[in-house]
Amino acid sequence: MNAQKIARYAFSWIAAEVSTLARYYDCVVQWRPRAEEQGQLLELIDSPKKVTASDLEELKAYGHQSILVLLNGNLNYDHDIQATLASLHSVLNRSSRVVLVSYNSYLAWGYKVARWLRLRKDELPTTFITRESLRTLAKLSQFEVVRSRPACASPLRLKSLGNLLNRSAGLNPLSRIMSLAEVTVLRPQIPSAQRPSLSIVVPTRNERGNIRAVLERIPDLGCQLEVLFVEGHSKDGTWEEIQKLIPEYQHRFPILAMQQSGIGKCDAVRLGFSKASGELLTILDADLTMPPELLGRFYDAYLAGLGDFVNGNRLTYPMEGKAMRFLNRLGNLFFAKALSTVLEAPLGDSLCGTKLVTRDAYRRMCHWRADFGDFDPFGDFELLFPAATLGLGIIDMPIRYRDRTYGSTNISRFRHGFILLKMTAVGLLRVRLSPNPVNLQRAGDLPK
Secondary structure (H helix, E strand, O other), rough: HHHHHHHHHHHHHHHHHHHHHHHHOEEEEEEOOOOOOOHHHHHHEEEEEEEEEOHHHHHHOOOOOEEEEEEEEEEHHHOOHHHHHHHHHHHOOOOOEEEEEEOOHHHHHHHHHHHOEEEEEEEOOOOOHHHHHHHHHHOOOOOEEEEEEEEEOOOOOOHHHHHHHOOOOOOOOOHHHHHEEEEEEEEEOOOOOOOOEEEEEEEEEHHHHHHHHHHOOOOOOOOOOEEEEEEEOOOHHHHHHHHHHHHHOOOOOOEEEEEOOOOOHHHHHHHHHHOOOOOOOOOOOOOOEEEEEEEEEEEEHOOOOOOOOOEOOOOOOOOOOOOOOOHHHHHHHHHHHHHHHHHOOOOOOOOOEEEEEEHHHHHHHHHHHHHOOOOOOOOOOOHHHHHOOOOOOOOEEEOOOOOOOOOOOOOHHHHHHHHHHHHHHHHHHHHHOOOHHHHHHHHHOOOO
């Protein structure tokens, strides 16, 4: 395998890692590509649109889109990374991300060897930055590191061994040292200048006694607000209660009510989100174990730019009375730790029903789900998985979990726990394993 084939093979694996989120954004804009690279990486990335930009004015032209700004090795030749990132921050919108492909600092010596072997002819990189230093520089430039993964543990195919090493790069602890590159995603921290509209989806099943309290306790958030009840085959008159109370409360905010044809909370949330008109979407369980008054904290966290996916956390404070049984609490702690490891994201609670996300991000999450597969009957994992993969920026919102005042839980600890365990395993195998580069499959270099 000559130097050109080695470079293409390596770039293909790096491109596959970038493509796990690039295909769900509007456009990839490569920022100031180095002449020696000749556009190889950008060519291999899977994205709806790919362009290059050499100055900030060109980037501003994409200000209304959700773009990925690609810097391939730029930082390894940069003597003022903070200034570079700060200049990018000044022209990006909140839904865009910066993707940094940086050479592994542990392999700095390897570039000199490659030059000596005449595998590289271009200028040697001068700046090798560690992960912690990059996090610090990102923070100083008003960015947050939302994802960081090794790519290309082997630049040589070595029959099937190279493919195996590259596929398992996300699972192998040594890959941080072995891999040629690190693919890091930065989220610009930009507070909202206005107060976006909010749609609150309330899945309801056998919650007749809670409907009035839901409507009474939703706070005034100083924004355009709508509430959408999605009723799911109740047997206690929940649907009739919703219909009766809508005229009484619709002076406060628009109220929509619909009945799901499918079953389960996941189906109800999908239906509600598909009918919602707000710029932000959130879920409020009708059992009121998450106090509606705290919705303002979710909303304010988004406004402050602290995250683009706000996730409720019931496990920080002591719970009220019998709000959660002991085994349920242990299960929730286990799945929070397991998913934090699988997704490499800080999750204090993976199963809290209340989550807030932007409409634009949810659109991309639906696209991701269509490719990944329909695997989650509850709806929590199918939101958390793409939120981490697409670099949305997850922030936990601690709440105090309250007792039910009406009805009983629909959760089966052991049956549902087994399903959640299975989904966690699916995430480990399909999210952490690096994807096979499609371009190499077409070329016959990888097994199909």
